Amino acid sequence: MLNNISLGRHISGQFNHELESIRTHVLAMGGLVEQQLADALKALHKQEEDLAKRVIQDDRKVNAMEVAIDEACTRIIAKRQPTASDLRLVIAIIKTITDLERIGDVAESIAKVALGNFTNKQYNLLASLESLGQNAVRMLHEVLDAFARMDVKAAIDVYQTDDRIDREYEAIIRQLMTYMKEDPDSIPSVMKVMWAARSIERVGDRCQNICEYIIYFVQGKDIRHTNPEDITNFL
Amino acid sequence: MLNNISLGRHISGQFNHELESIRTHVLAMGGLVEQQLADALKALHKQEEDLAKRVIQDDRKVNAMEVAIDEACTRIIAKRQPTASDLRLVIAIIKTITDLERIGDVAESIAKVALGNFTNKQYNLLASLESLGQNAVRMLHEVLDAFARMDVKAAIDVYQTDDRIDREYEAIIRQLMTYMKEDPDSIPSVMKVMWAARSIERVGDRCQNICEYIIYFVQGKDIRHTNPEDITNFL
Numbered sequence: 001m002l003n004n005i006s007l008g009r010h011i012s013g014q015f016n017h018e019l020e021s022i023r024t025h026v027l028a029m030g031g032l033v034e035q036q037l038a039d040a041l042k043a044l045h046k047q048e049e050d051l052a053k054r055v056i057q058d059d060r061k062v063n064a065m066e067v068a069i070d071e072a073c074t075r076i077i078a079k080r081q082p083t084a085s086d087l088r089l090v091i092a093i094i095k096t097i098t099d100l101e102r103i104g105d106v107a108e109s110i111a112k113v114a115l116g117n118f119t120n121k122q123y124n125l126l127a128s129l130e131s132l133g134q135n136a137v138r139m140l141h142e143v144l145d146a147f148a149r150m151d152v153k154a155a156i157d158v159y160q161t162d163d164r165i166d167r168e169y170e171a172i173i174r175q176l177m178t179y180m181k182e183d184p185d186s187i188p189s190v191m192k193v194m195w196a197a198r199s200i201e202r203v204g205d206r207c208q209n210i211c212e213y214i215i216y217f218v219q220g221k222d223i224r225h226t227n228p229e230d231i232t233n234f235l
Numbered sequence: 236m237l238n239n240i241s242l243g244r245h246i247s248g249q250f251n252h253e254l255e256s257i258r259t260h261v262l263a264m265g266g267l268v269e270q271q272l273a274d275a276l277k278a279l280h281k282q283e284e285d286l287a288k289r290v291i292q293d294d295r296k297v298n299a300m301e302v303a304i305d306e307a308c309t310r311i312i313a314k315r316q317p318t319a320s321d322l323r324l325v326i327a328i329i330k331t332i333t334d335l336e337r338i339g340d341v342a343e344s345i346a347k348v349a350l351g352n353f354t355n356k357q358y359n360l361l362a363s364l365e366s367l368g369q370n371a372v373r374m375l376h377e378v379l380d381a382f383a384r385m386d387v388k389a390a391i392d393v394y395q396t397d398d399r400i401d402r403e404y405e406a407i408i409r410q411l412m413t414y415m416k417e418d419p420d421s422i423p424s425v426m427k428v429m430w431a432a433r434s435i436e437r438v439g440d441r442c443q444n445i446c447e448y449i450i451y452f453v454q455g456k457d458i459r460h461t462n463p464e465d466i467t468n469f470l
Contacts, residue, residue, distance in 0.1 A: 064460075
């Protein structure tokens with residue numbers, strides 16, 4: 001009996017160790033994605049070609065991390081057969097890394113825009129993305145922080161900052177449309193800025209998804225498709 | 236001993252029954268999403284306001300199905316502790332319904348565009364989306380068919396049709412940019428058509444994701460981030 005208990009503890013200790021290792025890898029992946037996004041935006045604004053190329057190249061690393069973590073999650077489910085909150089954590093991780101990988105794709109596509117040639121005028125347009133980009137990077141940083149601490153309160157706070165990104169995005173789109181109207185020759189290059197703005201705005205949506213997984217893990221409630229105003233009810 | 240074996244069979248039979256029930260729900264969800272997408276496009280092209288409103292309203296059903304299937308998947312993992320291909324099927328389902336739900340969101344956003352007022356000229360622009368939309372609906376239909384039969388060969392075939400959607404999308408974007416240039420006053424409404432085109436193009440990417448999950452389930456190999464040319468190696 002004593003043997004069984006200590007064996008149980010041993011297995012559970014080993015399990016915790018494995019789970020902790022997966023969590024560490026998710027945070028490392030998140031850190032890399034945050035760096036990629038910040039670098040892509042820097043490459044865009046400072047016209048740093050080498051940096052843009054590195055971001056494009058490093059997207060492979062993000063992809064490889066996603067596949068590795070995904071496999072580790074499947075392995076831990078098969079081997080340790082977790083239930084309740086342990087299982088919820090693994091499921092939350094499987095979903096989180098999908099969104100992180102897509103944010104990595106956004107970084108890559110912004111880096112590709114950064115490799116384009118811009119006239120001074122177009123360069124000014126790109127500057128309009130700077131604050132939007134910074135807010136997206138900040139939101140990602142904060143959601144990773146909430147994930148690291150599995151902090152529901154922080155996740156709800158981050159969730160609500162997406163409103164600001166949405167409003168900023170809409171203002172940029174209006175501004176870019178006015179610009180296109182005034183200078184129709186600029187349309188193809190303004191469109192590139194539009195797609196970049198759209199991609200950055202989507203980072204906010206992805207961060208909101210991760211907030212939902214944090215809340216799902218901690219509270220065992222699926223809050224997807226809940227009205228934003230009702231989200232605070234989960235506190 | 237005999238008792239144990241028949242109990243084992245009983246549990247396994249019950250498990251198969253539950254797994255089969257989840258699969259049936261995924262196919263029902265897929266059928267609803269396909270209908271939503273086809274209806275949204277029809278509402279857009281025939282300017283059917285009532286149909287557009289119904290699509291917007293029915294997105295709730297898609298969302299509810301996603302949450303219910305997700306919960307059933309978590310329950311079956313906790314209760315039945317599946318391993319190997321059973322576990323891969325559950326993981327493939329968890330991922331598939333995320334993409335289906337997002338295709339549902341695309342249908343909703345196209346339905347919202349359909350509710351806008353268009354001049355005859357703008358209406359002609361919308362017509363340029365018709366073939367793209369049909370191809371996206373067909374791709375979704377085919378990937379659901381491949382999913383129903385868990386047919387790797389079919390999944391690979393569907394995967395490769397996305398190229399055609401991408402080329403068609405790029406031609407539409409070029410055409411719309413020319414249009415904006417010739418008639419700058421049309422920019423705001425042409426932008427709506429652009430976003431709709433972009434959303435439809437994304438349906439193709441989502442269908443490709445589902446192809447990858449089918450291959451992952453059948454072959455136990457994660458083919459994400461493999462070059463499209465290399466995908467046929469998995470046959």
